[in-house]
Amino acid sequence: MDERLNELDYYRSQCDELGGRVLRLQEDVTQARREAQRHRTLAMIVQELYTFAHDAECLDSPSGTLEDAFLMLMVERLQVDCAALLRWQPDSSGFRVEFGLGVASGLWLPAPPPAEAGGTTELPATTLSAAGLATGLWVVAPPSSLSLLLGHRQLRTPQRKRLEDGNRPIAETALKVYNGLLEQHQAALALRASEANYRTLFEGAQDAILVLDSRDRSLLDANQRALELLACPLDELRRQAPSAWLVPADLARWKSVWEAALAGHPQRVETRIRPASGRLLWTEINVKRIDTDRRLLLAVVRDISARKQSEEALKRVQERLDLALEGAEVGLYDVNLETGELVVDERYLRMVGGDPQLIATTLEDWLKRIHPDDRPTVQRLRDEALTGHRQKIELEYRVRHQSGAWIWILDRGKGFDWDEAGRPRRAAGTCVDITARKTNEASIHRLAFYDSLTDLPNRRLFLDRLSNAHAAARRGGYHGAVLFLDLDHFKQVNDARGHEAGDHLLQEVAARLTPLLRTEDTVARFGGDEFVILLVNLTRSAQEAPAFARSVAEKVRQALASPFQLQEGEFVLGASIGVTLFCGTERSVHDILREADTALYQAKASGRNSVHFFESSMQVAVEARFDLEGELRHAVDREQLRLFLQPQVDAAGHIVGAEALLRWQHPSKGLISPAVFIPLAEETGLIVPVGQWVLNQACQILAGIAGRGQSLRISVNVSPRQFRQADFVASVREVLARTGVAPACLVLEITEGLVIEDLQHTIDKMHELKACGVRLSLDDFGTGYSSLTYLKRMPIDELKIDRSFVRDAPVNDNDAALVEVMLSVSRHFHLEVVAEGVETLDQLNFLKAHGCRCFQGYLLGRPMPAETFLSLMDDGSDQGRLSDLQTSGA
Numbered sequence: 056m057d058e059r060l061n062e063l064d065y066y067r068s069q070c071d072e073l074g075g076r077v078l079r080l081q082e083d084v085t086q087a088r089r090e091a092q093r094h095r096t097l098a099m100i101v102q103e104l105y106t107f108a109h110d111a112e113c114l115d116s117p118s119g120t121l122e123d124a125f126l127m128l129m130v131e132r133l134q135v136d137c138a139a140l141l142r143w144q145p146d147s148s149g150f151r152v153e154f155g156l157g158v159a160s161g162l163w164l165p166a167p168p169p170a171e172a173g174g175t176t177e178l179p180a181t182t183l184s185a186a187g188l189a190t191g192l193w194v195v196a197p198p199s200s201l202s203l204l205l206g207h208r209q210l211r212t213p214q215r216k217r218l219e220d221g222n223r224p225i226a227e228t229a230l231k232v233y234n235g236l237l238e239q240h241q242a243a244l245a246l247r248a249s250e251a252n253y254r255t256l257f258e259g260a261q262d263a264i265l266v267l268d269s270r271d272r273s274l275l276d277a278n279q280r281a282l283e284l285l286a287c288p289l290d291e292l293r294r295q296a297p298s299a300w301l302v303p304a305d306l307a308r309w310k311s312v313w314e315a316a317l318a319g320h321p322q323r324v325e326t327r328i329r330p331a332s333g334r335l336l337w338t339e340i341n342v343k344r345i346d347t348d349r350r351l352l353l354a355v356v357r358d359i360s361a362r363k364q365s366e367e368a369l370k371r372v373q374e375r376l377d378l379a380l381e382g383a384e385v386g387l388y389d390v391n392l393e394t395g396e397l398v399v400d401e402r403y404l405r406m407v408g409g410d411p412q413l414i415a416t417t418l419e420d421w422l423k424r425i426h427p428d429d430r431p432t433v434q435r436l437r438d439e440a441l442t443g444h445r446q447k448i449e450l451e452y453r454v455r456h457q458s459g460a461w462i463w464i465l466d467r468g469k470g471f472d473w474d475e476a477g478r479p480r481r482a483a484g485t486c487v488d489i490t491a492r493k494t495n496e497a498s499i500h501r502l503a504f505y506d507s508l509t510d511l512p513n514r515r516l517f518l519d520r521l522s523n524a525h526a527a528a529r530r531g532g533y534h535g536a537v538l539f540l541d542l543d544h545f546k547q548v549n550d551a552r553g554h555e556a557g558d559h560l561l562q563e564v565a566a567r568l569t570p571l572l573r574t575e576d577t578v579a580r581f582g583g584d585e586f587v588i589l590l591v592n593l594t595r596s597a598q599e600a601p602a603f604a605r606s607v608a609e610k611v612r613q614a615l616a617s618p619f620q621l622q623e624g625e626f627v628l629g630a631s632i633g634v635t636l637f638c639g640t641e642r643s644v645h646d647i648l649r650e651a652d653t654a655l656y657q658a659k660a661s662g663r664n665s666v667h668f669f670e671s672s673m674q675v676a677v678e679a680r681f682d683l684e685g686e687l688r689h690a691v692d693r694e695q696l697r698l699f700l701q702p703q704v705d706a707a708g709h710i711v712g713a714e715a716l717l718r719w720q721h722p723s724k725g726l727i728s729p730a731v732f733i734p735l736a737e738e739t740g741l742i743v744p745v746g747q748w749v750l751n752q753a754c755q756i757l758a759g760i761a762g763r764g765q766s767l768r769i770s771v772n773v774s775p776r777q778f779r780q781a782d783f784v785a786s787v788r789e790v791l792a793r794t795g796v797a798p799a800c801l802v803l804e805i806t807e808g809l810v811i812e813d814l815q816h817t818i819d820k821m822h823e824l825k826a827c828g829v830r831l832s833l834d835d836f837g838t839g840y841s842s843l844t845y846l847k848r849m850p851i852d853e854l855k856i857d858r859s860f861v862r863d864a865p866v867n868d869n870d871a872a873l874v875e876v877m878l879s880v881s882r883h884f885h886l887e888v889v890a891e892g893v894e895t896l897d898q899l900n901f902l903k904a905h906g907c908r909c910f911q912g913y914l915l916g917r918p919m920p921a922e923t924f925l926s927l928m929d930d931g932s933d934q935g936r937l938s939d940l941q942t943s944g945a
């Protein structure tokens with residue numbers, strides 16, 4: 056029994072044990088089932104999360120966020136009331152609900168900080184209640200700062216509690232998976248954003264962008280601008296090699312560009328391309344290797360055709376400008392005013408000599424090469440420009456050429472790049488070589504103000520200086536003087552030895568005068584042999600002034616009195632000098648000059664080679680002369696001239712001719728002698744119309760005589776000036792033709808002096824006159840340089856023995872001998888002779904005794920009005936009776 060009991064106990068215990076085992080086994084199975092369930096749950100959660108994340112990545116607009124999906128899965132699969140993702144807020148020592156399902160997002164929950172390491176920490180009841188939860192499962196997954204809170208609003212049974220505890224590993228794993236997916240999702244989002252940005256940039260770029268595969272240089276991608284630029288769709292472009300749109304000539308160059316770019320050296324190329332449109336475009340292409348994929352090249356193509364066109368246009372403008380500058384020989388300079396550095400162009404360099412080694416490179420250097428006289432002005436203008444007081448500079452100055460010569464430069468400069476103080480930092484400008492212009496100006500100035508023969512100031516410059524000196528003398532109370540001088544006998548030298556000798560003489564005179572004077576004085580040549588001297592600042596004393604002026608005048612006179620040795624020979628001149636003084640009087644420069652001229656006139660009149668001071672009485676005489684000159688101008692028009700005739704008779708007393716002698720029947724002054732007005736007419740040129748009148752009158756008288764069947768010769772005096780008129784011969788011809796007078800009845804008397812003045816020309820003209828048929832008579836024979844040589848050469852018909860010889864011939868052996876010689880010479884040359892000034896019978900008899908056959912003089916008849924003379928001629932009974940003729944003289 057016991058055994059049975061023991062056996063029973065044994066079996067009982069065995070059963071208990073077995074039952075216990077079964078129970079444990081059942082529990083294990085249940086546990087295993089729960090475990091499996093949890094794994095399934097976890098697997099489902101993970102799968103669904105992945106699915107969601109994948110879909111979200113693929114879809115452009117996923118339905119909901121990963122956070123929403125995660126929290127939803129937690130709530131559904133773990134059968135909790137609420138789930139939330141919390142983020143620790145260290146500043147406020149609490150959590151913030153980032154995303155909540157059943158808990159408000161953004162809610163702040165007070166809590167102690169989460170543990171550093173992973174794991175679970177119980178949240179205090181205050182935190183749970185703040186979240187509105189009765190129980191809660193809090194899971195962290197370091198290093199993520201996000202933690203997961205799962206919870207119920209009401210307390211649960213212990214079984215439920217176990218269930219929750221069993222969920223903890225699921226929640227932990229799910230949170231880790233979520234964190235991983237979140238990171239991945241965020242990375243994917245970032246990538247998408249970055250790709251979108253890249254695309255936006257790529258497509259929105261202003262430049263064409265091409266992505267090329269270096270292996271076959273095929274096009275992988277191109278932006279819209281590239282398609283427009285290359286005028287080709289992308290597909291088509293992808294099928295082409297770049298050589299399709301590159302210019303063939305550039306291909307070799309491109310090879311090295313590709314290689315360098317692939318080697319990691321970015322390349323920049325300016326080249327032309329020919330897109331599908333066929334139009335050549337200028338482009339700038341930047342080629343760069345894409346470092347993330349070293350087989351790829353990025354080419355950024357910019358259309359620079361417009362820029363190139365502008366550059367080309369600019370180049371052409373520059374070329375034209377260069378040409379223009381070249382043509383105009385304009386040099387350029389550019390100066391940095393802060394550093395003083397100077398840069399010049401080729402043309403400037405050439406202008407100053409062409410050696411770049413010698414060119415100024417600084418402003419100071421440049422200044423040193425400017426002419427010392429011009430430097431102060433240049434420096435002043437430069438300083439004004441530097442301080443901003445002058446915007447532009449335009450000035451002319453001399454610069455040292457590299458050859459050492461001075462050249463004139465016209466500089467036009469301008470400041471720019473102004474600083475805050477209004478000063479230029481830089482200046483640039485142009486320079487032109489104006490040396491030629493300056494030289495021309497100087498020579499024009501010389502021509503305008505200097506006498507070309509002697510290089511002395513001319514009348515214009517003299518008047519200017521006199522005007523200044525006069526004004527200065529008035530202001531300073533100084534006396535000055537004007538010396539008018541005329542060379543005695545210059546005319547003879549000029550005429551006898553030629554103009555060249557005359558010119559040399561004038562140059563010598565100038566050379567003698569200049570050193571006699573102070574530098575502030577002026578010696579000028581007014582033309583001909585007229586020299587005028589201006590003496591300034593003589594003295595303040597009115598008493599001393601005449602003496603000072605006289606001493607200079609004497610010095611001048613003496614200097615000119617000594618002989619001149621020229622290559623043409625030795626000449627002795629002498630000078631007549633008229634002097635006037637000036638100081639404070641209200642005279643014009645012309646008055647002063649006229650006074651000196653008047654004094655000169657007086658000096659000449661009183662025997663030459665002398666000095667005369669102006670006196671006002673002289674002026675009266677001169678003015679009277681001027682008045683006469685004015686009246687003489689109208690004498691012809693007003694018919695105030697009368698022609699008198701003086702008979703010329705032969706040995707038998709018969710009238711064979713007459714000399715026409717002019718008279719001026721002045722309305723108030725009566726009959727004026729030609730000795731008074733002929734020299735005036737000669738001087739003023741009035742002799743030409745007056746002489747023409749005489750010629751005309753004489754021919755009309757001759758015509759009248761011829762008309763009455765009579766015959767006579769009339770001698771007409773021809774003045775030197777009248778004879779020298781270019782149309783004189785023509786005018787004689789014209790009068791003869793018009794009046795129909797036989798030319799042989801007209802005798803033209805020319806003076807010996809005229810012949811000497813210009814022998815050859817006079818002889819030529821005489822021949823022309825002879826060709827007209829007129830007779831020529833040489834007047835005043837014996838008074839001048841009578842020379843048998845020229846007498847022989849002249850085509851004259853008659854000699855007139857001057858009355859000065861006739862007068863004393865009967866009583867003076869010398870004169871008698873001279874008259875004899877003259878008569879003998881005229882016989883030798885077959886010339887007729889008229890003896891002038893026969894006043895007495897002795898003279899007449901002497902002349903007759905020596906073979907003279909024609910006589911003129913008061914003894915035989917005075918000059919008389921033409922009508923009187925003609926009536927005498929008509930009265931044939933009077934002819935041949937010398938005594939009768941004598942009584943009818945004028």
Ligand SMILES: Nc1nc2c(ncn2[C@@H]2O[C@@H]3COP(=O)(O)O[C@H]4[C@@H](O)[C@H](n5cnc6c(=O)[nH]c(N)nc65)O[C@@H]4COP(=O)(O)O[C@H]3[C@H]2O)c(=O)[nH]1
Nearest residue numbers: 716717728729730733749772773774892893894912913918
């Ligand atoms: N003492 C003196 N004198 C006598 C005698 N016989 C004549 N005469 C003067 O001597 C001058 C002769 O003229 P001439 O030598 O040609 O000198 C002339 C002549 O050179 C010039 N002349 C006169 N008429 C003309 C003219 O129509 N044209 C030019 N160019 N000159 C003229 O004026 C000069 C002076 O002329 P006139 O006063 O008419 O003076 C005349 C005449 O009146 C005499 O017996 N004794």
